[in-house]
Amino acid sequence: MPRRVAIVGTGHSKFGVRSDASIPELAWEAISEAMKEAGIEGRDIDLVVMGNVGGWSSEPLPAIVSLEYAGLEGKPVYRVEAACATGSAAIKAARDAIASGDADIALVFGVEKMNESPTPTVVEFIGRAGNYFWEFENFGLTFPGYYALYATAYMSKYGATEEDMCMVSVKNHYYASHNPKAQFPRKIDVESCMGSRYVAWPLKLLDSSPITDGAAAVVLASEDVASKLTDSPVWIEAIGAASDTSNLSKRAQFTSLRAARLAVEQAYKRAGIERERAASEFDLAEVHDCFTIAEIMAYEDLGFARPGEGYMLAREEQTYIGGLIPVNLSGGLKAKGHPLAATGVSMAVDIVRQLHGRVEKGRQAPIKRGRAIAHNIGGTGHYAYVTIYSSSKPR
C-alpha cells in the first residue's frame, strides 16, 4: 500500500531577468524558503530531486552545484528532465520515493537560468525540443511555431479568433499584477496584445510566455512526518502522466493535446473525479499557458469546456475569480514567467499557498473544496503531468 505524501514547505524566487543571481544562488532563494517554511534542517532530508532543462546555462551539473552551495552535499540526488514539465516530473519522482517508503522527507527544486545565453540561442534550443533531426534540422521550428501549428488548426476548425487568445493573456497579466514574484506584474489590454508583433503567425509576442530565470522548491513528507511538521499539509492526491510523439507530423490532430487528455484521464480516475463535473471539483487550476492557445486547449483537455468551446470560456471571462473556475491566478506562464524546470514546482507552490488562503489580495481564490489542479505540459504536448492537490487527506 503506497504511503500518503504531503507538501509541508514551499519556496519561490522572484521570476524574471535575474542577472543578479547565479544558478546556485537562485536555487538557494527557493530552497532556503521551503526548508524554513517546513521547519527542517539539511540533516532531515533523505532525498533531493532536482529539475533543470539547461543547455542555455553554463553548469552541466546544476544539481550538484546547487547542493554544494546549499550545504546539502552528500545527499542522494538526481536531476530529472521532462522539458517544460520537468518540475512536475521532479515532484512525481519524490512523491514516488516517499510513497514507496524509500524516503520520509524529500526536497524538490527546479531552477532555470535562461538568460545566460543570448535570445537567438535560447530560441534555437527550445526550437530543437521536438524531433531535432526530422523537424528542426531542415525546417527551423521554434517553440511558438509548434504551438502556432495548433493555433491555426484550432482557429480554422472552431472559429476562435486572435482576440479570443489575447483574452487569456489579458487575464493572466491581470492576476500577475497582484503577484510580486511575477516577471510582468502589470496589466495589459486586448489592444496592446493585438498590436504586438507576430513571433510565429498567428501567435504574437503577447500570446507568448517570456524567457525567464527563476527557481521554486517544495518539501515533501510522508504522512507520519508531515503531521509532526505542520497543521496544514497539502496532500498530493493523484498524479497522471503521459507522453506523445516527438515528430508533430505523427499526431492525428492539432486541436487538442493527446498527452494532456491521457494524463487528465489517469488523474481523474485516481481521484474519483468525473470529467464532466471537473470544473466544480476544484477551487482553482494552474494550467500550462506557455502560449494563449495552450490555455484554451487546456480548458478542453481538463473537461472544463467541451471540445471546440474552450475559447468561449476566455471570451466570456469564465476563468476569472467568480467564473466557472479560476485559472492561473499566479499570472500563469504568460505573465508570472516560465523558467522551464521551475514552472511545475512553481504551480505546486502557488496552489499550496492558495489552499492555505495566504496569497496576495486580488488573486486569492475563495477556498471551499480545498482542492486544486496543476496541468503542466512539456514541449509541445510531448510530456504531460496533471497533479491534484488537496488539503483534506486523500482516501
Place this chain on the structure above:
Amino acid sequence: MSQKEEADRFLAQMESFANAMKESVGVPVLMDQKTGSLLWYSQRELKLRYVISVERVRKFFESLPEGKILATRCRVTGKVFFPPQRDCPDHPGEELEWVELPNQGELLTFTMITVKPYSFSHYDDYIVGIARLENGVNVLAWVREKDPKKLRVGMKVRLVVTRREPEGYFTYEIVPADQDA
C-alpha cells in the same frame, strides 16, 4: 538588417565591451542592459555541430536527388513509417520495405516563423506546414508561399523535392496545388 546581422552585432557589442573592461579593470565583466547587474563574459566559446547517424535510412537520402521521397513500410501490417525507420516496433527483426510517398495531399495546419532560431536567422521569414498525404501519412516541411493569409487549412498541396539554398542540399517542401512545380 537580417536577424542574423542583428544577433551578431549584439554579440560583437558585448564582446568589445568585455574586452574594454579587461583593458580597464582587468576582468571580462559587463553591465546587464536590463538590470544593471554585473555579468562575467565567458572567455570560452563552444562551436556545436553534430554528426548524425543515417546509415540505416541511407536510401532516403540517396533517393532525394532523384526526386523521390521515400518512407518505409512493414511487410506484415502494411503500416507506413515517415520519417522512415528501420524497425517495426510490432514485428521485431522483420525488415521493412522502402516505398515512395504519394505527392498529393492537403494542408492540415501552418505557421510563419518570424522570430527565427539563430541557425535559421539568415533566411527570410518562412512558412512551416503539415500536409496529410493521400495515404494518410503526415509530412512537416516548409511551404512555398510567403504570405500565410493566402493559405488555408484543407487546401490541396503537393510534396516535392527541392534544393535548399544557400546551403545547396536536397530536401522536400509543400507546394500549394495551384502553384507551378
